[in-house]
Amino acid sequence: MVKDKAKVVLGIYTALLLAFFLAPLAMVVILSFKAGASMSFPIERFSLDWYFAPPGKLGTGGFRTGIFYDPYVIEAVKNSLTVGIITGILAFAIGLPTALAFRYRFVGRDILFYIILTGFLLPGVIMGLGAVLFYKMIGVKEFSLWTVIPIHLIYTLPFSFILVLARFDPMLVEYEKAARALGASGWEVFKKITFPLIKTEALAFFIFSFTLSLGELLRTSYVIAGTGTIPTYIYNQMSVVAPTPKWYAMGTITTAISFGVLLVGALLLTRGARRAF
């Protein structure tokens, strides 16, 4: 009998790798509760200041406010959520029909697939720069959330798209045909057969697009103005201002939002999951 030594060794290694991967994040979360302005361990005192301190409590600089009181942070959060939600809805609205169409053959199916994939795989800098030039060329004078949303759409749709494609029940087309042969009209087929079976996929579309949009930085910073989304705001702050644990607090909040939404999504999706991922 050959014992599986490899399993144990590899298991330990994987756990260590996971720790390497997650440790920084854990530290961000922990350190966000640290009192004082230094960014490192040790933590002398725990405090919720970076979240909740009203202006003035921690010092005079505007960046020394707890994030829930900082008007800029609040605005950034609002922007991120707005962009995220709209992107999610749009991604779902145009992406799901496309995924459904992909089950059939049509002219240009392969090309479209590659183009969609490129939206996600193309380096952010290229897309950001291209977007700026494009907007300027068509005469857009000022940037706003609406200039951001299409870019996020391009970037987030592909991921949801392939995920949903992979999860489609291959029998779906057969069910539809059977319903047709039994006399149902096109709309009825969709309402009664297709939609119930793809409900979770539809939700997945929204969730993944939403969370991807929340974390996007490289493309966004080209086409935004003002406070921006959470990632752009943090990036701008980081380039300019001395670091404080406030950044950790902001990071923790974004993590919490993304993770929470994803958890909900995953729970919904694993009901009836046939394989991992």
Place this chain on the structure above:
Amino acid sequence: MPSTIEKLVTKYGKYLMITPTVIVYTLFLIIPTATLVLLSFNTGERYVFDLSKATFANYVKVLSSPTFYKIMFDTFGMALLTAFITFLLVYPAAYYLAFKIENVRLQGVILFLLLAMYWVDWNVRSIAWLPILGEQGIVNQLLMSLGIIQQPLKILFSRLALLIIWVQTNLLFMLFPTYLALSRINPDLIHTAKALGASPWRAFWHITFRLSLSGVTVGLVFVFVSTLGDYATPSLWAGGLQTLGLTVHHYASFFRWPLAATYATVMLVISLILLSLILRISNIKRIFYE
């Protein structure tokens, strides 16, 4: 029975369904990219392409400047190094997940956890290194308390820091394709190899590893392309290192759009070549819709 209208709709319906996506992608991906490439053939600070002033001047300037080659060398070097190190680190873990955990559900859970961590904000992942690699960070504190060094090391704003941060950021880009490739391998192949005389290690090397290479290549390319385009991380943490992405960003922020476009086009060409490579190798579309 479907009416004529319905028949028409079903036949052309799918084109209808893809139209919005096609429009969006043409408008916001294809055209912007084309605009970018076109603009690289102008000079100065213009941001709209002028055909009459089209010239190769920028390309000449860029391709003949030694700085360009230094930048490319640095960028490629870091990208390759990142890709390779990520591969080494990730492979054993991907193998463990694919082969050693029998419960498929558990595999999914772990992958999901990793995925969730990826979704976290770009910056968060990098600032997380401050308390570790910073001057007052854990590493320095540890080394100093052990007496190995007197002064804190300036790890953070250097290539090393960039490498570490990039590796951590891109772990997942590497893990998923590798894991997928490994999990697709038919275990019968490995059993048969053993039953034909291969020791476990040789069975792994000749069969498992060789068969996983397609996934590994995909992962390598993903990591490579992702590091090419990342300007945020190097700008914050790499000290003075100039990467290609950073250069594009640099010129753009000074409104030297055509020059930025030139560098961007170079990056574009490289990225497209690499991406088409993996599309051919891994036959992605077969996995997803055929």
Place this chain on the structure above:
Amino acid sequence: MKDLAYLVKNKYGRTAIFSVGKSSAHYLWGLIDLVAALKVEKLVKWYRSGKEKVLALNGISFEVEKGDFFVMMGPSGCGKSTTLKCIAGILDWDSGDIYIMGRSVKDVPPHKRDIALMPETYALFPHMTVYDNIAFGLRMRGKDEDYIREKVKWSLKLVGMPGFEKRWPNELSGGQRQRVALARALVVDPAILLLDEPLSHVDYRLQRKLLEEFKIIHREVGNTWILTTHIQEQGLSMADTLMIMNTGVIEQIGKPHEIYERPATVFAARFVGEINLVDGIVEEQHGEDCIVKTNIGVFRGKYYGDRELVGEKVAYGFRPEHVALGVNEEYNGNTVKAKLFNYYYFGSYVEFMFDRDGIRLKATSTPTTKYKLGDEVTLGWPPEKGIVLDKPSVIPGLNIEEVIYGK
């Protein structure tokens, strides 16, 4: 002579280290040609998943002679593939032992056992050419390239595919892949060649052809082959020795015709061929001859076991091919009247389905137009072709009637 070669090979060609004493004695023993190629001893295997466990092998024991074409046959889930995989070393077992060429392989990994496997799915390495696939085992054993080239050529010729060296697995048809898989296993010259359901996924015509080829190759190469199948015809036609399995136990081992003509249990009788069965009670028993009283008549038959059966409930069986149709009063054998309710024409023979008091009886005969549906026909069969079976199965606790008429 093969044993001498084996011993010499071991002494000079292998890097394995044998312990002094028991193993060496076994090898010397092997020289005298008394040791079996394979010995399975009280093998027990459980399949565990979570909290549940299923018994796959219930302490089975059997031996396989050197040079034998040994077929393990049984329905799905009977344990034949499990046994094969334990022999190959890709499955561990819970208790008992397996000896290959007299040597226990309990702690020996598969690549150190003198075996080669041809799996059910052929498992050709997709990233290697036919040549590299076949060369694989030889390369693992460190043979030099000239030797390998010769051997690959030999093996491809043997399986009827000369010149296929440079092809890729995905270019081959199913039958071709199978042959390459066979060549790959043969070329290694193993003491025991293991084949897992080699003909189960091949269409009927090809099955016959491959079957014949297997036998020819086996005779030429001369090592021991162990093969599993669930298709009854294959077991009967291919095996030198046949082993019938049923949910983790061995129903019967023997030569095919022994099992067919003298099955030990109802299960074995059914598995190797068609048989008409009816339950009854033994009225008289004289040596092998018995008289059994059933609901449809009193019949004479043979009993090949060693128990006293008078007064016992038994199954009485007779095979369709021994039934004569329309016998008259002078017929000196068992008879029963029954009504024809269906028939199936197969070209060279016809299957007639009769009914007597709710009991279905099948008879096969050369085509005849003498009978129409609904006719009452007298069927007859010789007394020595009637079989008396006292055991429904090796598995204890089964009810004869349930086994005959189905649960």
